[in-house]
Amino acid sequence: MAPRPVEERMAQPKVIVNLYPVLPAGGEADHAARRPIGRDAALYHSVLHGMTDIVRAADELGVWGVSTIEHHLHSEGYELAPCPGVINAYWASQLKRARVGAIGYVVGTRDPIRVAEEMAVIDHLAKGRFFAGFARGYQKRWTSILGQYNDVQATMSDGSAADRANREIFEERVDQILACWTQETVAFDGKYYKAPYPYATGVEGFPARAVAERMGAPGEIDAAGAVRRVSVVPATF
Template identity: 60%
Template structure:
């Protein structure tokens, strides 16, 4: 978590990646949490895919990199990505990354996928796919339907062997 005394202090440190010392501390503090979770017998530890965040709770935009790092520091816990936002991803690259992670972790990797609901980054990274965020207040609207169609198409591709 972002080391801050209170909300005002946390807001003054946004975005998290702007200060390399703080970001490095957060990354390594998370590793301490991962190790502790493993020692306590937790089944699994996961991270998320989010981009362009300023809240200070997200560690990184690429869960696979963190999962590979964390896996090298745990004995029993599984590591996972929950999840890759398929409307902004190439499904072949996601499949390749997951396969490599499964090998690196010796079968301890798990994965989830998502449609992407945060417009501040899903709309930017989804441009190449003509996709926008699946914002709950627009459920059933044309953008939501398009996002779901892209998600389902990519899931079909991802699940092919």
């Protein structure tokens, strides 16, 4: 039997086409004349659907995956990508083989349970072709605003106190998201995020505790009727 051609025996690279949605203009003067171009709904609409054309073409070429980013408040028209999950969910309905993902969710500015839920739903829409990416956040304008409830500051990995806190929050969040995907129930007594909340007493007075105790995940409700653990649903595909 003749050996297979070398190109068939070689490991194929995992090519990811990562799209940065930038609103086009005819040079800097035109860009400035149309300020704030980031609010140009018709132009954004065109770029958004043009990105879909690109990922469809990438899918036909056989790339491993396509992805987008997370950035907010770009009135200048650069990196308009506030909702990576929404984009991924739509792309999943348009592609046949390529995986979809975001590189990545800035988790210090987000609730880890919500991220785990959202990504799990997208994974189902993509029929298991979703991949997850996480980032720490380096753009001060929006990271400091959206991260205010955790006191997350943008960082350039400079070793400062803000950088160390950002890293600590990032690592805690990622561990919690992974736990949501891999464990039937979770309880988080983190430095920055706790669940159930309040953690010390659990959630008392939950009206549906009897139903949850009978039909929910084992261990969610304690003997006193308090919510002590939570089951993050759905599970990934």
